[in-house]
Amino acid sequence: MNRLQYETSPYLLQHKNNPVDWYAWKPEALERAKKENKPILVSIGYSTCHWCHVMERESFEDHSIAAYMNEHFINIKVDREERPDLDDIYMSACQIINGNGGWPLNAFLTPEGKPFYAGTYFPPEPKHGRPSWAQMLQFAVHNFFENRKAVDQQAERIMNRILQSDNALTTPIVKGPKSEKPFEDVDFESVFGMIKARFDTTHGGFGGAPKFPDLMQLQFLLNHYYHTGNNEAFNHLKLSLEAMSLGGIYDQLGGGLARYSTDKEWLAPHFEKMLYDNALFVEMLSKTIKAEPNQLFEETIIDTLEFVKREMTNPQGGFYAALDADSEGVEGKFYVWDKEEIDITLGKESELFCDFYDVSQQGNWEGVNILRRLHTKEAFALKHRLMESDLEEKLASGRKKLFDLRSHRIRPGRDEKMLLSWNALMCSAYAQAYSALGDESYKQAALKNIEFVLNHMQMETGHLYRTYSEVDGGKAQYLAYLEDYAFFIKALLDVYEIHFDLELLELADRFMKIILEEYYDPNDKLFYFTSSRQSDIVARKKAIYDSEKPSGNSVLVHDLQRLGLMIDNQDYVEKGLEMLLSMKEVVKKSPSPFANWATVMQNEYYGVNEIAIIGPEAGQQAK
Secondary structure (H helix, E strand, C coil): CCCHHHCCCHHHHCCCCCCCCEECCCHHHHHHHHHHCCCEEEEEECCCCHHHHHHHHHHHCCHHHHHHHHHHCEEEEEECCCCHHHHHHHHHHHHHHHCCCCCCEEEEECCCCCEEEEECCCCCCCECCECCHHHHHHHHHHHHHHCHHHHHHHHHHHHHHHHHHHHCCCCCCCCCCCCCCCCCCCCHHHHHHHHHCCECCCCCCECCCCECCCHHHHHHHHHHHHHHCCHHHHHHHHHHHHHHHHCCCECCCCCCECCEECCCCCCCEECCEEHHHHHHHHHHHHHHHHHCCCHHHHHHHHHHHHHHHHHCECCCCCECCEECCEECCEECCCCCECHHHHHHHHHHHHHHHHHHCCCCCCCCECCEECCCCCCCHHHHHHHCCCCHHHHHHHHHHHHHHHHHHHCCCCCCCEECCEEHHHHHHHHHHHHHHHHHHCCHHHHHHHHHHHHHHHHHCECCCCCEEEEEECHHHCEEEEECCHHHHHHHHHHHHHHHHHHCCHHHHHHHHHHHHHHHHHCECCCCCCECCCCCCCCCCCCCCCCCCCCCCCCHHHHHHHHHHHHHHHHCCHHHHHHHHHHHHHHHHHHHHCCHHHHHHHHHHHHHHHCCCCCCCCCCCHHHHHC
16 A cells, blocks of 8 residues: 555655555555564655656555565655655665765665665666666565564664764864964965865856755855955856856746756756755845845845745745746756747847847757757847847747746746745845845835744744644644754744844844754763654764755754844853854865855854944834
């Protein structure tokens, strides 16, 4: 019996008709594995994952494969976005075993949930040195039942390495007299130099293909410029944001940033659009134009938030998770164009439009065209001896016609679950955009999202949920993780700085107390990803790496410092300082994977200016 029909995750529901007897990660599945002494197969992915879709078609819809899985395994499907804790544990196992990872993630576990083998995509037939899925299943079954002692020993070794991995990077805090300048030994020019070593000075961003936005590293560049006046940092930040805004990674018709570029020039994206990427992109653009006005960046903020409002927002103010890369089974089909189609639609306007957006008869990607801009409007207007206003009028007319035509195509799927941490990132983005552009609707969107979270994702105890789904009239589930609380506290503080409602600080303080009580590890002064109330996992890990999103711990450092200053709580400030000290050495040696830590550490080094406003109308003047 496939039990995924009772779930709300779009990813799990995509598998509800598979002949595999899938469970969600629930007690009944774990108990059955122990009772029947069967290995667990946990398959982890997400709704917009291309290779997850491929493996489902090739293997999980195959009745003979499903029959073998049902006979020999307890089969569990997990949405990594709903359960990032499970994804982190078993991805760590995959990386320990193979040296790499990815999705779909397929892990083989003992009945106690300990991994003894893991891999990613397996083809239906052996290919490129990779075994078939059927061979992988047979390998796991043979070893589990014929070499059980070795399997258990392997699982214990893997678990020990997983548990040790967090502690390997942190520095113990030595008790003693406190230094007045604890970060004086951090050379931030050296930190900048290590990040600079990966600059792509031609196309912006970092490294080669595939190329991710790497917004945490760009944030450090802005911060470094702010504190030191380093123009090289600021210029690379602007080059990178401009290249993304003009490139194929950005939807030139409908707005919105794709997850990453498959090439170094930002031309051909992996077409899925994630809420968190767009939130962090808007926040980065907003902070940048506060340092230096930029018309392109302003337009990109406006277009991106219009996309979010139109396609990623529910009526109550929550934000959906993602748009798929595929439609009609083809990646990017919704977004690409034949020149003939544009010629027919735009008529005499086509030549100028195609020149501006790099459209040709032969195409710029696999025989079709991805719209991108090789020039700014200013440079293009000068080249064609046009007034910039006339050029924009012609381009806007063409964009609208093509956008309307595109709207009749079959759309990519939308993952409509709402994740607290991602909602909080977009809430912060709206607050930052309001601060930069002054559009009242942005402030209202941020306030409405906070109201949505409190009304739909809060328990009676005051704790928060991780996810909310509109299925069956609305359902919230799963205890919130550290990143959910940390990002939401950041959103509350960001909105407070544009709205000045003390209730926002009171909420932030209440949620901070929950974090300190249920997530704190006094040994290394950092915070676990999961609450002490959670009991269905084999390990409590700490998220410290800043990757496509900042880590919950690095965001929490800034939360503690900001909130501590705002409400005059020195204990919060001290706890934030201890966290930074715990991570200082690793940031000095390898800042790129810890770029948000480096940003917060630099802020601590240079200090914060506090402004006191006094007098009978002080409250109003502060606003």
